[in-house]
Amino acid sequence: MVREQYHEELTKVRQMVLKLGEMAGASIKNSVEALCDHNVEQAEAVIKGDAGIDDHSAKIEIKCMRLLALQQPMARDLRMIGAVIKINLDLERMSDLAVDIAKITVAIGDEKHIKPLIDIPRMAKIACEMLDSVLQAFSESNPDLAYKTAKCDDEIDALFDQVRRELITLMIEDPRKIANASHLTFVARYLERIGDHATNICESVVYMVTGDRVKLN
Amino acid sequence: MGTEDIEIESRNLNLWYGSAQALKDVSIPIEKNRVTALIGPSGCGKSTFIRCINRMNDLIKGCRITGKVLFEGRDVYEKDVDVVVLRKRIGMVFQKPNPFPMSIYDNIAYGPRIHGTQAKRELDEVVEDSLKAAALWDEVGGILDKPALDLSGGQQQRLCIARTLAVKPDVILFDEPCSALDPISTARIEDLINVLKHDYTIIIVTHNMQQAARVSDHTAFFLLGEMIEFGETKQIFERPVEKSTENYITGRFG
Amino acid sequence: MSAAVRTRIFSPDTTDRVASLLLWASAIATVLILLSIIGTIVYRGIGVIDISFLLDSPRMSGAEGGIFPAIVGTLCLVAVAILTAGPVGVGAAVYLTEYAPDNGVTHMITFGVECLAGIPSIVIGLFGYAFLVVYLGFGFSILSGGLALMFMILPWTVRASEEAIKTVSGDLKEGSVALGATKWQTIRQVVLPSALPGITTGVILGTGKAIGETAVIMYTAGSSLLLPESIFEPVRALPYHLYILASEGISDDMAYGSAAVLLGMVLLINFTAVTIQRYYQARSGLRH
Numbered sequence: 197m198v199r200e201q202y203h204e205e206l207t208k209v210r211q212m213v214l215k216l217g218e219m220a221g222a223s224i225k226n227s228v229e230a231l232c233d234h235n236v237e238q239a240e241a242v243i244k245g246d247a248g249i250d251d252h253s254a255k256i257e258i259k260c261m262r263l264l265a266l267q268q269p270m271a272r273d274l275r276m277i278g279a280v281i282k283i284n285l286d287l288e289r290m291s292d293l294a295v296d297i298a299k300i301t302v303a304i305g306d307e308k309h310i311k312p313l314i315d316i317p318r319m320a321k322i323a324c325e326m327l328d329s330v331l332q333a334f335s336e337s338n339p340d341l342a343y344k345t346a347k348c349d350d351e352i353d354a355l356f357d358q359v360r361r362e363l364i365t366l367m368i369e370d371p372r373k374i375a376n377a378s379h380l381t382f383v384a385r386y387l388e389r390i391g392d393h394a395t396n397i398c399e400s401v402v403y404m405v406t407g408d409r410v411k412l413n
Numbered sequence: 414m415g416t417e418d419i420e421i422e423s424r425n426l427n428l429w430y431g432s433a434q435a436l437k438d439v440s441i442p443i444e445k446n447r448v449t450a451l452i453g454p455s456g457c458g459k460s461t462f463i464r465c466i467n468r469m470n471d472l473i474k475g476c477r478i479t480g481k482v483l484f485e486g487r488d489v490y491e492k493d494v495d496v497v498v499l500r501k502r503i504g505m506v507f508q509k510p511n512p513f514p515m516s517i518y519d520n521i522a523y524g525p526r527i528h529g530t531q532a533k534r535e536l537d538e539v540v541e542d543s544l545k546a547a548a549l550w551d552e553v554g555g556i557l558d559k560p561a562l563d564l565s566g567g568q569q570q571r572l573c574i575a576r577t578l579a580v581k582p583d584v585i586l587f588d589e590p591c592s593a594l595d596p597i598s599t600a601r602i603e604d605l606i607n608v609l610k611h612d613y614t615i616i617i618v619t620h621n622m623q624q625a626a627r628v629s630d631h632t633a634f635f636l637l638g639e640m641i642e643f644g645e646t647k648q649i650f651e652r653p654v655e656k657s658t659e660n661y662i663t664g665r666f667g
Numbered sequence: 668m669s670a671a672v673r674t675r676i677f678s679p680d681t682t683d684r685v686a687s688l689l690l691w692a693s694a695i696a697t698v699l700i701l702l703s704i705i706g707t708i709v710y711r712g713i714g715v716i717d718i719s720f721l722l723d724s725p726r727m728s729g730a731e732g733g734i735f736p737a738i739v740g741t742l743c744l745v746a747v748a749i750l751t752a753g754p755v756g757v758g759a760a761v762y763l764t765e766y767a768p769d770n771g772v773t774h775m776i777t778f779g780v781e782c783l784a785g786i787p788s789i790v791i792g793l794f795g796y797a798f799l800v801v802y803l804g805f806g807f808s809i810l811s812g813g814l815a816l817m818f819m820i821l822p823w824t825v826r827a828s829e830e831a832i833k834t835v836s837g838d839l840k841e842g843s844v845a846l847g848a849t850k851w852q853t854i855r856q857v858v859l860p861s862a863l864p865g866i867t868t869g870v871i872l873g874t875g876k877a878i879g880e881t882a883v884i885m886y887t888a889g890s891s892l893l894l895p896e897s898i899f900e901p902v903r904a905l906p907y908h909l910y911i912l913a914s915e916g917i918s919d920d921m922a923y924g925s926a927a928v929l930l931g932m933v934l935l936i937n938f939t940a941v942t943i944q945r946y947y948q949a950r951s952g953l954r955h
């Protein structure tokens with residue numbers, strides 16, 4: 197094996213991405229938990245934690261640029277760096293969306309939800325599972341797992357449709373529920389976006405391993 | 414690529430130096446007016462391969478060849494091929510700039526002169542055209558009677574390119590043309606290759622993978638005398654098919 | 668380790684200093700020998716050297732007058748030797764380096780060249796007498812003497828040319844061949860011009876050897892003190908003149924004067940060789 201330091205750096209970048217993925221996953225999980233429990237404190241922790249995530253994401257980007265500039269990666273290394281730059285963006289956007297959810301939790305405060313939250317935590321659970329699963333695909337360079345993961349996005353999309361319709365019905369029935377319902381619509385929308393980002397990551401993993409550019413949603 | 418665009422093609426080319434086999438069953442199509450890069454670790458046979466095309470290996474004792482090298486459809490190893498004409502049509506630029514120890518003018522005029530051009534006016538024209546084509550005229554146009562060896566390494570290499578252009582070849586073989594040059598001179602030669610490919614078919618052997626990636630349209634990867642993979646350069650460097658190609662270009666060798 | 672250090676009689680520093688002192692002394696000794704030879708000859712000879720010594724003919728067997736015919740004689744002999752040894756030597760060198768197949772015959776030729784260089788000059792002189800003077804009937808003449816000198820310096824010329832041709836890089840030859848040049852075109856237009864400084868230097872150094880040679884010309888060039896009118900006439904070369912002046916006890920002063928002139932000529936030739944080499948190297952930009 198030659199260029200040892202270079203290859204160590206490449207391994208390190210992968211580990212940094214996995215770390216960022218964990219951080220983003222925790223944000224999503226915590227923000228939805230906080231929403232369900234009206235836990236403003238927990239929501240604020242998510243908002244505060246975002247700075248650390250942005251920091252870590254910036255570090256990944258810098259490392260990638262440095263590898264490109266100094267090591268001229270080729271072939272699968274080049275694809276890995278390219279994929280990481282995209283995945284990095286997706287993960288960073290995912291945690292931003294978690295922050296948005298947390299902000300809504302803060303805005304709602306103690307005000308009771310207009311209905312028991314069932315589908316939204318389900319969406320969050322699927323999104324987090326997708327994230328875990330695609331991170332595993334990334335770390336194992338496993339395109340099959342990435343393909344399989346991307347399929348879960350359909351469930352999230354279906355749930356989003358269902359939640360949205362339900363909330364619209366509630367709003368039509370009782371205009372007083374509009375404030376809370378529109379908040380929840382946004383949360384559902386954010387989770388749906390998180391699912392899309394997870395799907396993007398699946399695409400990046402497939403490209404990274406095979407070189408094929410695929411559309412999975 | 415259509416077959417009518419193939420200028421040179423090696424078919425099942427084998428080469429031995431004594432009992433050591435340096436090329437094993439190499440078959441590569443070289444497209445007209447394109448740059449084809451040959452990459453691979455030292456001793457993989459890439460230089461040996463291009464030296465088969467203009468039959469420079471003829472000079473080496475104990476060198477034996479089987480298979481074909483077709484140039485415009487005709488095997489260059491056929492009995493009645495005139496090597497002088499072949500080498501006039503397939504020029505070569507070497508690793509180390511090798512201008513002759515004579516004036517700049519005489520260096521360029523050397524080829525035309527040995528091929529029978531004597532008229533001063535004609536030679537003047539060839540010298541000027543060649544130097545211009547090699548992007549050297551602006552630098553040396555006024556000092557044509559100066560010794561070529563006074564030029565910088567990069568200028569010398571462009572002079573060697575001009576010298577090759579002066580005999581009006583169809584193909585130019587570059588054997589690691591930049592390995593002795595600094596990055597700026599290298600960039601100039603690379604720019605030049607990009608321009609020259611409009612008029613010439615170019616084959617370049619290089620140790621520098623980035624250079625192959627920058628200048629070539631097609632790339633062939635050699636390993637231990639075998640041609641492992643051949644394809645479009647963008648494919649070879651983004652998603653090579655063969656594992657050993659990938660290992661080589663990502664630096665995971667040995 | 669420490670035992671080894673203790674058993675050493677002199678410290679490494681001392682050994683080093685002694686060694687460099689010895690080496691320095693050897694170098695100085697060489698220069699001193701040269702200087703004392705030059706010094707003695709010039710000191711003893713300078714007294715008789717003037718324009719008339721250089722340009723007059725000798726009188727009374729050389730006891731009086733000058734050494735002009737001997738200078739001319741030497742120059743003529745050397746000229747014939749160079750003009751013949753040059754082309755033959757270069758030709759042989761080109762053949763041996765570029766054309767000769769790597770076989771027994773070639774090795775024998777190379778070996779022959781080595782042997783020729785080793786033949787004592789008196790033997791070459793005798794052979795010259797038998798072959799050139801008697802057998803070919805050239806008599807005692809510039810031609811006989813010059814050709815005999817050529818036999819002597821030929822191996823040096825061949826070897827110097829071979830070395831010079833071998834140092835022409837293969838890159839240059841390849842460059843020429845790749846342009847479609849034939850082997851002969853390449854040799855004539857690229858190899859030989861590049862090798863010229865080396866060849867010239869070799870030939871000139873051969874000249875330096877030839878100019879001081881006595882044994883070879885003694886039996887071939889004659890010892891006439893008259894100015895020659897053609898290459899078929901005998902001449903007396905400067906070293907031979909010097910030998911006669913000294914051995915016959917004609918005039919010590921004249922002998923030293925001649926020796927000083929001879930020495931001057933040899934030094935001049937060596938100096939010229941170095942200058943030519945420097946000049947070519949500077950002009951072509953070659954740095955070896």
